[in-house]
Every structure is written in C-alpha cells, then in structure tokens.
Amino acid sequence: MRANILVVEDDDINFLVIQKILSSSYIVERCVSGYDCIKFCEAKIPDVILMDVEMPGLNGLETCKALKNKESTKDIPVIFVTSHHEDNEQTMCWQAGGSDFVIKPVNALTLQHRVDAQVKLQSQYAKLKSMAFIDGLTQVYNRHYLTSELEKRLSYAKRNGTAFSLFMADIDRFKKYNDFYGHLKGDECLKQVAQLIETNHSRGEDAVVRYGGEEFVCIMPQVDKHGLETLTSKLKQRIENASIPHDGSPFGRITLSIGGVYSNVVSDANDQKWLQVADEQLYISKESGRNCVTIKEL
Template sequence: MDKVTMRANILVVEDDELNYLVIHKILASHYCVERCISGYDCLQFCESNLPDVILMDVEMPGLNGLDTCKALKKSEATKDIPVIFVTSHHEDHKQTECWQAGGSDFVTKPVNALTLFHRVDAQVKLQRHYAHLKSMAFIDGLTQVYNRHYLTSELEKRLSYAKRNGTAFSLIIADIDWFKNYNDFYGHLKGDECLKQVAQLIEGNHSRGEDAVVRYGGEEFVCIMPQAGEHGLETLANKLIKRLEDAKIPHERSPFGHVTLSIGGVYSDVVQELDDQKWLQLADEQLYLAKARGRNCVSIKEL
C-alpha cells in the first residue's frame, strides 16, 4: 500500500463501543482511525477536521446516520467526503435510502473484515484520484463540469477499477429535449445560459464525490457513477427528471413548456464489459428509446 493511502484518516461514527473496537482492529494498522459517538459529534468534528472517508452507523440515537450524511452533503466543505454506511439492514428499500442520503457504499453487520478493508481502501484511492483530477485541465469552459477529454481519459480506467474490485457501475447519457428549437427561439446566448443551468442541476444531483458529470456534446451530458447498481441508477435518474421539473426553466418550443431531459442509462452490478465505447453506445441506445417514448423520461438497461 502506498504512503498516501497509509496516511488517510478514517472517521468511524458509531455509538456502540464493541462495534467500534471491531472496526478499529480491522483498519488501525493501515489508517489513522478516529471516532465520534453520534451524528452531532460527527458534524462538529468535521467543522475543523476533514477525514478522507467516514464509516457511518445508520441507527444512532438523536441524529441518525442517514440524516447526518445528508447534512454533510449540504456543506461545501464536506460534500465530497465518501460515506460508507454500516447497516444491519439488507432490504432493497433500506439500501436505496443509503444512496439517496448521499452514501458512497455500505457494508452489512456483522462486518466482514476483508470486505470492510477493501471497501475503505477503494474509497480512499478513489478520493485521492478524484482530488487529483479536479486539479487538472479537464473542465468544460462554459458549464464548469468535466469535458470530453476527461471522459476519454478516465472512463475505461474507472471500469477496470470496478471490475478488479467486483463492484457495480452505472453510466447515464442525458440530452436536453428540443434544444435546437430552444436556440432558434431564444438565441444562442440564452442557449448558453440554459446549458450552464442544466449542468449545475445535473452536478447538484450527484452528492457522491466519486461521481463525475461530463459535457459530452453540445447539449448532451454523461454521468459516471462508480459503485451504483440498478437501484442507485434508477434513484439518481428519476431524481434528475424531478429536479428539471421543479426548476421550470422556460422553453416555449417544448410541449412541456419548460426545459426537460431525456435520459438513457446502463448499469452492471458486477462489471464484466470494459469497452468504454460499448458502454457509451448502449447508453445512447437507451437515450434514443427515451426520446421515442415521448422524451422527459428515463430508459435503463443492464449491461
């Protein structure tokens, strides 16, 4: 393990002493492990200390883990810290709640030592890699999200990483409906403003630090979502449709009366296909199906 990873700080938010001692024993030889005993303590701790990864118990008295995570994701200072939930729940709807709260991953109790270690290690490496990429010239000048050069450089690497670690992966292509009509009616300056607004709405839909939003074409955006399977993809895509609905950006040349998105998505719960162009092609096919169904909707397929 490299020196950067060894210096990583892991915050464990756990009110049960025995559970904390188990986690500490698994991680302490490789990371600096600190503890908070409640959600409120976690928020206060993060005001002056920014851990690399947070392990969050879901069920805690007072402020539970889900609400604590939501509060972290609302803060500019802490929104990119990966949160791994530690939960005794196995039901799909409980897992969906973890994704909706902004969680990056979850492990179930009783904790398996090898699973916990590798998932923490994966988040630490992704977080370091994400921070490095943000400092590079991979940003679209107009919308301030990643540009196509980032996609070309990183998508296949992300897929390879997911395959090596046996984790899920999802990809979205979102297209602004009737955008040529928008430009024809409002002019290209207003069109640029629309693109910036939509990009901000899409980026705001992704609270997990390892997700990436890319301007793929003129009015097309790609969303890369490591460790998100079917439930995570469906949740994020439908939430994005709702965000555009709530924003109500006027579009006189749309039958909906406001700017909408058509979304095509593909996912794999265990990545096998590593061809990045294949992922983009299949997501684009799902985008075509969403448009054929009337637009302003989502079409998803397992890869």
C-alpha cells in the first residue's frame, strides 16, 4: 500500500512540481492553507506532510506547532519547503517541530530521498509502537497501552460530553484450569478467549486489553448503558457457546465474570477511578457465583 503525502502549498505551480516528482511513488494530496491542513489531519492522518513555510493566514511554522500540540497529530513528520537559506530561518523550522526541510526551487532527487527517509522512519516507528502495545501471547493490547490511552480517551469524552463504557472480565477458576490441563493448554485458552472478546467488538474505536494473567479490559468510547449491557450480555453468551471444556468448574466449561462501568455523559476522566469501579463490580460478580455481569454508573 502506497504512503499518503499531504502537500500544504497555496501556489499551484509549486504544488504541480512536487506532485510530478512524488506521484509515481506515493498518493499525493493537497491543502492550500494551514487551517485546511489541520482540518484534513483531524479526519485522516497522512504519513508525511510537506509544508510550505510562507502562507497567508496560518503560516507553515504556526501550523506545524498546532499539529505538534495535538495528541492525534503530534507524530506526523513535517518536511518544510522553504525559500529561505539563512541559518536562523532553518532553525525556526526545527524549533517548530519539523523533521526535515528542503529548499525552493526543489531538487527532485533531494525531495524524493527526504520523503523516502521519513516514510521509512514512520513505518519503523509504527511497527515499534505496535510491538510495545501488543501482548505477545494473545495479540490484543497490553497494559502499557491501557496506561497510555485510557485517560486520553476519557478526557476526550469529557470534553465532548459523550458516553463511555469499560468492563473488566476474568476467566473463572483459571488456576484450576491450568492445574488440570497444564500451562500450554492454559495459554491456548487465553488466546481463544481474547479472540472471542475481540470478535464481540467490531467497532474500530473499541480496544481489548490483556490487563494481567487471565484478566481482560475493554474500553468502549461512545457506548452508553444500553450498549454496555448489550455487549457484555453477548460476550457472556459467546463464551458459553464456545464450550471450552473446564472440568475444574461447576459449569463444566470456561466462563467469564464481568464488571462494567459506564457514563452516559462523562464527567470524571480519572482512569484509575474507572478501573477501580470496574474491579469492584467484577468482585461482586465473583461473589455472586461467577459467570455473571455486574454494572455500575460512574
């Protein structure tokens, strides 16, 4: 799949020159102003931005600073395209958060190589970030991801006055499962349960996390009480229907205890508070005989 290069350039001739150089290797799109660039990146994240420094309204330096101050766009590499050769002008590009710069009139080979380098670096960064956030056994997100993302997502929901839900699920009597079937079989069970939880969530915004051992957390932006009840009920049934044998359980198969927490309009973005309440509901589910769901509003 070809990388996407966003060219922020108000001059038609300059854009056509850049497009001709890069279009054989990349998908090239255009914005004509800094404001358009920010709006574009809110909807679609390009792999690299080529940013003209001198533009009416919001100039390239100001636009880059605005992108670097936003969590969703701060990691997009920006290559400045500038007509200034002076050291102080180039220093301003670095200080604004630029990853590189090229001088006008652009040299085709130089531009191609510099874009190639940033695309390669971005690809490597994405792979490393993915590896850092993925649980090696189950291939769902790990606890590091939860620590990094949950508070950000809650803060976004609070700012926008939207709903949010979260649940914590624990495989019932998993120690007995490991003792009876062995740890290799236990690992296979964990992978199967993780896949079943992921299959239960088709929306890209949802994130399934292996919280630790046999515990999983699922975060669900814009899901209200009804949505949480529906999803946890479906998950409970999905696990039961899988009929994974468990001779150490009175149910004879793998089951989940689930504790959920929701807010129809988020007012508390404290991630530890959300996890604590979900954990409390999970404890109630376990005390109630396991294989059940307990939900509370926050």
